[in-house]
Amino acid sequence: MLRSKGNLLMGSFIILLGIVLLLNSIGLVDINLEDLFSTYWPIIFIFIGARFLLNRGSTGEILSGIVFIAFGIILIGNNMDLFHINMDSFWSLLWPVILILVGINLVFGKKGNGKSNFAILGSVEKKSEKWVLKDSSFVAFWGGIELDLTLAEIPQEETIVDLTAIMGGVEIIVPEDINIECEGTAILGGVELINKSTGGIIANTSYLQKSPIPSNKTVKFYSRAILGGIEIRHKKVPVAH
CATH class of the missing domain: 1.10.287 (Helix Hairpins)
Structure with a gap:
């Protein structure tokens, strides 16, 4: 409404x-x-x-x-x-402030301690075959990242995934039968966490999904989109005709 x-x-x-x-x-x-x-x-x-x-x-x-x-x-x-x-003076003050916010977010925002994966003017895709999810970070800089966790082997413990999109895009598909915790920050970008979205000059949002059945599998996503977009969603079910 x-x-x-x-x-x-x-x-x-x-x-x-x-x-x-x-x-x-x-x-x-x-x-x-x-x-x-x-x-x-x-x-x-x-x-x-x-x-x-x-x-x-x-x-x-x-x-x-x-x-x-x-x-x-x-x-x-x-x-x-x-x-x-004077708009020149206005912009000369605004852009340094935005850069400071971006830098602070990148320096203090990262949570993952595992392997780093970069998509720079290219792509990283894990969506066509089985793979193992571990603590890791993914950075899309003028590139794209697509991960399908419904195909992944997810540990029976807490796994931390750190996501950063800078003038790029990240799309994550997550299963519905595990615990999901998401935190997202958008700086001149957009973040969509399952069914919650945010965007603008600077904005924050979070989402919590509890598994419908008892499960020790928990994936924590820490996301930041800077002049880019991050989407974490469930797999879309094809509509029968």
């Missing part, structure tokens, strides 16, 4: 824009569309921020919503000459 409110907001804006364009085309109103667009195009950021706030998600999502709305208002105010903020 909350997501539908965001769709309602965006849909209403698109309808209003269509009506204005139609009235302008048939001559009932006379609007300089070039001036209109050049002045008010940052309203896109305001709508993105409003969607984050309407989702009422994590503190990070709320913060992202506020930042997007503030950014849109600043740009529109600049365009309308209501005030003047």
